[in-house]
Amino acid sequence: MSQPGQNYLNHEKGLWSWLTTLDHKRIGIMYMISVFTFFFIGGVFAMLMRLELFNPEPLFAAQTYNQMMTYHGAIMTFMVIIPGVPAFIGNFILPLLIGAKDVAFPRVNLLSWYCLMVGAAISFATLFFAGVDTGWTFYTPYSIQTNGTVLMVLGAFVMGFSSILTGLNFIVTIHKLRAPGMDFFKMPLMVWALYSTAIIQVLATPVLAITLLLLAAEKLMGVGIFDPALGGDPVMFQHFFWFYSHPAVYIMILPAMGIVSELITTFSKKTIFGYRAIAFSSIGIAAVSFFVWGHHMFVSGQSQLAAVIFSFITMLVGVPTAIKTFNWVATLYRGSIEFRSPMLYALGFLFLFTIGGVTGIMLAVIAADVHFHDTYFVVAHFHYVMVGGTLMAIMGGVYYWLPKMFGKMYNELGAQISFLFIFCGFNITFFPQFLLGSYGMPRRYHQYLPEFTSLNQISSVGSWTIGVGFLIGLGVIVHCIKWGPKAPKNPWGGKTLEWTTDSPPIHENFETTPVVTEGPYEYGK
Amino acid sequence: MKKLIPFFTTLFSSVVAYADYAMPIQGNKYAAEVDSLYGFLLNVSLFSFVLVIGGMIFFVLKYKRKTDNDGTPYISHNNTLEFLWSFIPFLIFMFVFAWGWKLYYQAKAYPENAFEVHAFGRQWAWDFQYKSGRMSTGEMVVPVGKPIKLIMTSSDVLHSFFIPAFRIKQDVIPGAYTALWFEADKEGEYQVFCAEYCGKSHSTMYAKVKVVSQEEFETWLAADPMKAYDGLNLADRGLKAMKTKGCNACHYLEKDQALVGPSLYGQFGAKRNFVDGSSGVVDEAYIRESIKMPNAKKSVDYENGIMNLIPVNEKEISWIIEYIKSTSKK
Numbered sequence: 001m002s003q004p005g006q007n008y009l010n011h012e013k014g015l016w017s018w019l020t021t022l023d024h025k026r027i028g029i030m031y032m033i034s035v036f037t038f039f040f041i042g043g044v045f046a047m048l049m050r051l052e053l054f055n056p057e058p059l060f061a062a063q064t065y066n067q068m069m070t071y072h073g074a075i076m077t078f079m080v081i082i083p084g085v086p087a088f089i090g091n092f093i094l095p096l097l098i099g100a101k102d103v104a105f106p107r108v109n110l111l112s113w114y115c116l117m118v119g120a121a122i123s124f125a126t127l128f129f130a131g132v133d134t135g136w137t138f139y140t141p142y143s144i145q146t147n148g149t150v151l152m153v154l155g156a157f158v159m160g161f162s163s164i165l166t167g168l169n170f171i172v173t174i175h176k177l178r179a180p181g182m183d184f185f186k187m188p189l190m191v192w193a194l195y196s197t198a199i200i201q202v203l204a205t206p207v208l209a210i211t212l213l214l215l216a217a218e219k220l221m222g223v224g225i226f227d228p229a230l231g232g233d234p235v236m237f238q239h240f241f242w243f244y245s246h247p248a249v250y251i252m253i254l255p256a257m258g259i260v261s262e263l264i265t266t267f268s269k270k271t272i273f274g275y276r277a278i279a280f281s282s283i284g285i286a287a288v289s290f291f292v293w294g295h296h297m298f299v300s301g302q303s304q305l306a307a308v309i310f311s312f313i314t315m316l317v318g319v320p321t322a323i324k325t326f327n328w329v330a331t332l333y334r335g336s337i338e339f340r341s342p343m344l345y346a347l348g349f350l351f352l353f354t355i356g357g358v359t360g361i362m363l364a365v366i367a368a369d370v371h372f373h374d375t376y377f378v379v380a381h382f383h384y385v386m387v388g389g390t391l392m393a394i395m396g397g398v399y400y401w402l403p404k405m406f407g408k409m410y411n412e413l414g415a416q417i418s419f420l421f422i423f424c425g426f427n428i429t430f431f432p433q434f435l436l437g438s439y440g441m442p443r444r445y446h447q448y449l450p451e452f453t454s455l456n457q458i459s460s461v462g463s464w465t466i467g468v469g470f471l472i473g474l475g476v477i478v479h480c481i482k483w484g485p486k487a488p489k490n491p492w493g494g495k496t497l498e499w500t501t502d503s504p505p506i507h508e509n510f511e512t513t514p515v516v517t518e519g520p521y522e523y524g525k
Numbered sequence: 526m527k528k529l530i531p532f533f534t535t536l537f538s539s540v541v542a543y544a545d546y547a548m549p550i551q552g553n554k555y556a557a558e559v560d561s562l563y564g565f566l567l568n569v570s571l572f573s574f575v576l577v578i579g580g581m582i583f584f585v586l587k588y589k590r591k592t593d594n595d596g597t598p599y600i601s602h603n604n605t606l607e608f609l610w611s612f613i614p615f616l617i618f619m620f621v622f623a624w625g626w627k628l629y630y631q632a633k634a635y636p637e638n639a640f641e642v643h644a645f646g647r648q649w650a651w652d653f654q655y656k657s658g659r660m661s662t663g664e665m666v667v668p669v670g671k672p673i674k675l676i677m678t679s680s681d682v683l684h685s686f687f688i689p690a691f692r693i694k695q696d697v698i699p700g701a702y703t704a705l706w707f708e709a710d711k712e713g714e715y716q717v718f719c720a721e722y723c724g725k726s727h728s729t730m731y732a733k734v735k736v737v738s739q740e741e742f743e744t745w746l747a748a749d750p751m752k753a754y755d756g757l758n759l760a761d762r763g764l765k766a767m768k769t770k771g772c773n774a775c776h777y778l779e780k781d782q783a784l785v786g787p788s789l790y791g792q793f794g795a796k797r798n799f800v801d802g803s804s805g806v807v808d809e810a811y812i813r814e815s816i817k818m819p820n821a822k823k824s825v826d827y828e829n830g831i832m833n834l835i836p837v838n839e840k841e842i843s844w845i846i847e848y849i850k851s852t853s854k855k
Binding site (some may be wrong): 025041062063066067074119133134139141142145146179194228229231233234235268269270273274275276277298299300301304307310312315316318319322323325326327329330332333335336338339347350351354355358359361362364365366367368369370371373374375435438440441442443444446447448449493522523524525 | 546547548549559562563566567570573574577578580581584585588589590591593595596597598599600601602603606607610611614615618619622624625626627628629630632633681682683685687689692693694695696697699700701703716718719720721722723724725726727728729742785
């Protein structure tokens with residue numbers, strides 16, 4: 001039994017207590033700080049890229065731009081979006097959502113944070129040597145011929161373990177540590193989403209690890225797996241790479257969908273529509289996601305039959321994704337909808353993710369993809385999904401759980417202004433890129449033909465708008481943590497278990513283990 | 526502000542123009558077929574978007590919270606509705622999948638009577654070879670109304686041959702052959718991009734497909750490429766030769782500034798420092814060696830090991846030397 005006024009933040013003191021903590025909430029906060037820092041660095045690279053692309057004539061050297069493009073992609077994928085939801089938000093909230101004291105393996109949990117840090121440090125170390133300009137995809141044989149690849153893939157390899165360990169931890173936690181009475185169909189949908197994600201993390205990430213090791217072996221020892229000069233097959237690298245990296249897309253989006261389910265129910269004060277459909281579609285997406293990697297390779301030289309099969313299976317992933325979207329919209333029907341910032345982000349997610357989704361179907365249609373592949377159309381599509389989808393959900397989740405994390409309320413007006421800038425800026429930045437792509441502008445170009453100028457300039461202006469939005473958002477979050485008014489236990493009227501404990505929670509999460517007797521969203525009953 | 530108005534007019538007109546769909550010009554019938562598929566996708570997408578997001582906006586406005594004690598109905602699911610909104614999208618997806626499949630197979634069915642051209646990607650230019658022995662760089666001349674088949678490979682890393690006007694694209698792979706075919710309906714020049722990231726000068730790895738009449742094509746094919754140099758002095762021949770062979774992908778030819786490699790303007794007599802500590806001067810022998818054996822000397826100031834062997838004969842080398850000499854200070 002803890003003293004009044006005690007919570008996980010003041011349970012122990014000093015930097016050392018944080019660096020050696022086994023408390024999932026503290027590890028979650030450490031992930032928050034790391035992910036925000038990486039996001040800032042990756043964002044600066046993005047701004048510089050848009051600055052370069054403001055004019056068709058180059059501003060930076062080609063090599064410099066290519067490196068910025070590589071670091072932007074690698075940082076945003078491996079250090080921001082992959083750890084963003086599961087490791088950061090998931091770590092903080094998962095045990096609270098299921099009424100547990102902590103995750104199943106607290107030490108492994110801390111180890112996974114150190115893996116991310118060490119891996120990130122190794123990757124950043126490449127900046128002090130020649131730098132890497134292969135793009136985050138490390139396609140062979142270019143990656144074999146350039147410097148810095150080995151160190152960079154070593155970093156990604158180590159970060160991969162962070163992801164695997166988190167996934168493993170979550171699977172066991174969800175199976176073994178649910179509060180008494182919480183059967184699988186009484187779990188919040190965020191838990192289903194984290195569970196599906198964890199399966200992908202555990203099964204797919206090792207393939208990336210193997211691929212990256214093979215690439216390093218190829219480069220250091222000249223084994224001849226991928227290098228055509230040694231009899232290797234460069235296209236095989238793409239198969240290996242996308243066997244991980246396509247499911248990885250779902251590591252990024254599934255937990256984001258989980259957050260959206262939580263936000264929409266809470267701020268509509270209404271039970272979720274089609275709980276089972278949403279839960280099973282998470283599992284369905286996770287399962288099918290392993291068999292669609294070839295849709296990244298329609299023009300790579302893979303067999304025609306393979307292309308057709310991959311196109312077909314990709315269409316099948318579209319169905320559960322569509323189901324989720326319809327269910328969320330149906331949940332709003334006859335709800336009691338409150339426009340707080342987390343809800344704005346959830347609605348923003350629906351708007352942008354729907355655009356990302358329908359353009360995803362266009363890209364799954366082979367003949368259309370042959371034209372759009374490797375153009376800005378693809379860049380626009382995945383930013384709509386990864387930023388418009390995942391990042392919007394992360395921001396929504398941050399505002400939603402900030403009161404729980406720090407026991408303070410944020411400034412609502414500031415958060416809404418920040419949302420407005422991010423949402424508008426996002427569309428100004430990325431919508432023109434669909435047009436650039438369909439007109440035929442290839443991606444990864446540091447200079448371009450004059451006919452693409454006006455759309456690129458609109459896009460660059462948009463990027464500055466997003467930048468302003470995120471800076472305001474950072475201000476709101478810092479202000480909330482330092483000076484925000486005290487938050488009550490349950491500021492939003494949420495029904496899930498985290499709202500039954502103090503804000504911020506005590507070290508052990510709950511005074512007494514909660515007993516669950518009903519589903520997570522029993523509003524209006 | 527004055528500049529912004531045309532931007533938004535372009536943006537707006539490209540979004541609404543029904544027949545346009547923001548696609549490049551249609552170079553042939555296949556492009557028109559891809560565009561009708563895209564048009565269908567676009568319209569269905571727009572319809573679904575309006576349905577879903579329109580519904581969302583309608584609901585959030587209509588069911589805005591009035592009091593903190595608003596009651597909400599307990600609606601857990603509806604099997605009919607859920608079946609419908611799974612099954613209808615599924616049908617649409619299958620329809621567009623089949624349409625895309627059909628067109629893709631069409632794009633991959635190489636006509637037997639196709640006129641074959643060999644294409645080579647290299648960092649950072651496209652070379653073409655015709656059966657007659659005619660070669661070209663950066664420009665592929667083909668006859669109108671005839672199926673053309675490209676047989677492609679790469680001499681270094683992955684590239685991708687992309688002709689937006691024909692809506693086709695195919696990766697070009699070192700150590701393997703890939704192919705592409707098209708038939709142009711109209712004479713004209715069509716842009717070619719490299720669509721697969723291939724390193725430093727990826728974004729200027731352009732080429733043109735020049736579609737001409739059958740007669741014009743035959744004249745071009747039969748012509749002695751050396752004829753083009755008639756009447757030019759040696760230095761001008763050198764500049765023309767370098768442009769024809771794509772040297773400008775990595776070297777500035779008309780200003781004394783390094784690009785990927787050293788400038789080929791005004792550098793005659795310049796000093797070079799090598800990684801083994803020795804040094805040398807750019808003279809006739811050095812230029813010849815740098816072309817014939819690009820990696821014989823490793824320079825301190827430029828990236829080594831990336832220049833390909835480019836087919837240049839002795840006469841052409843002497844022209845290049847004369848050009849560099851003529852642009853350098855005496």
